[in-house]
Amino acid sequence: MKKVLLTIALLITSGLIFAQDRTKDEAAINKQVDAMIYSWNNHNYDDWKNYTTENIDWVNVVGMWWKGQKESQYAHQVYHKTMFKTTVCKKKSVVIRFITKDVAIAHIVWHFSDPQPVRLPDGKLSQPTDGLATLVYVKQNGKWLMDAGENVVIDPAAQPFDPVKQMPK
Known part of the structure; x- marks a missing residue:
């Protein structure tokens, strides 16, 4: 009986420790999301390497695929010197799902607005819009870094x- 109680106590304790680690990991990932939003709102991506891996892949909203830190940082910076130079990004929600202890997916809903609408490459003026990002984070040397987005x-x-909204319950 003592072995059973000890086993149960160990399982509960390890579950609590795991939950505490996940809470810390979620906070760390949210901090990295906030760092990216900070870069957006300051229109300066000099800190890109602080929250991304060297091999990051980024697919932007119109399907451009930037590979590696150098390309993705450069492309973000170019657009923030031109058409996004006055835009503002606000985080609306973040949902994080852990794939393994060192890999997580974060889905971010964010809002983009521009106090001075600019002409986009397709000729239209920018409008306030919501976006949905899927970001893959990996834990390297104790730090959560974005590896794909x-x-x-x-x-x-x-x-x-959306057919899911009509799906039978």
Whole structure:
């Protein structure tokens, strides 16, 4: 009986420790998301290497695929010197799911606005919009770093037609 109680106590304790680690990991990932938003709002990506891996892949909202820290930092910076130079990004929500103890996926809903709309490459003026990003984080040397990301625009006109919203419960 003592062995059973000891085993149960160990399982509960290890579960609590694991939950505490996950809470710390989630906070660390959220801090990295905030660092990226800080870079966006300051239109300066000199700190890109502080929250990304060397091999980061980034797919932007129009399907450009930037490979590695150098390309992805450069491309973000170019666009922030031109069409995004006055945009503001606000985090609306973050949902984190751990794949392993050292790999996590974060889904971020964020809002982009521009006090001075600019002309986009397709000729349209920028409009306030929400985006959904899927970011892959890996823990390297005790630090969570973004290893891949993709950002899409949430199309409000398409949302009523999401089949999951009509799915039987």
